Amino acid sequence: MDMQGGQPINSQQLSYEQFQAQVRQREQQEQRQAQEALKRVGLDPKSQQVQQVIQQLNGIERELQQAENQLQMQMDAQRRQIKLLQQKIQHAVAHIQGIGSNSNSVSNSYRQ
Template sequence: MNPNMQNQPINSQQLSYEQFQEQVKLRQEQEQRRAQEALRNAGLDPRSQQVQMVIQELYNVENELKLAENQLQMQMDAQKRQIANIQQRVQQAMAQIRSALPSNSVQEPTMQGQYNPFVQ
């Protein structure tokens, strides 16, 4: 893998996902072309070139996996935030209901389907 490419992160904040993927793909193709050219310049035999191409492809697959993992992590984080916001809204609504009704008319909900040691 080209160390210069590692030091140049792609700013995914300013790109759509498709643009980001296309930019990553172009960089990978450029790396592959440079690697093949370096092999030709080094005078390696075709078998060594094949091995180097397989190694380069493995690096490409590794990069794709990292990108997919990062995308999945971002989606999970967004969903966690969304769930936390919904839970907060439910708690606020429950608090409003409790404050609006007389104190003896509101009972705490029981945990359905879960063991409750206080209920016989």
């Protein structure tokens, strides 16, 4: 007879199987207790689904806020570009007006 530690292999396998059965029973019991606890605080399967929907909606809301922030940043950048172009136009106009007034004063000095 094959023996390990003074006991036959069959009895060791049987006690291992019993141990596994006890583990399964404990896990099932813990799962039932967890489900009961969720029901007591109002989180039955339907309310869990509602919670999931709420979480998804909150995620969508965060995405919308990020998109709005990004759009605002793009608009601000475009405003800065427009102001920069306006300043360039104003400088060009002032430069042209300066050239025009200088040529008028130069031509006036030749006439005298």
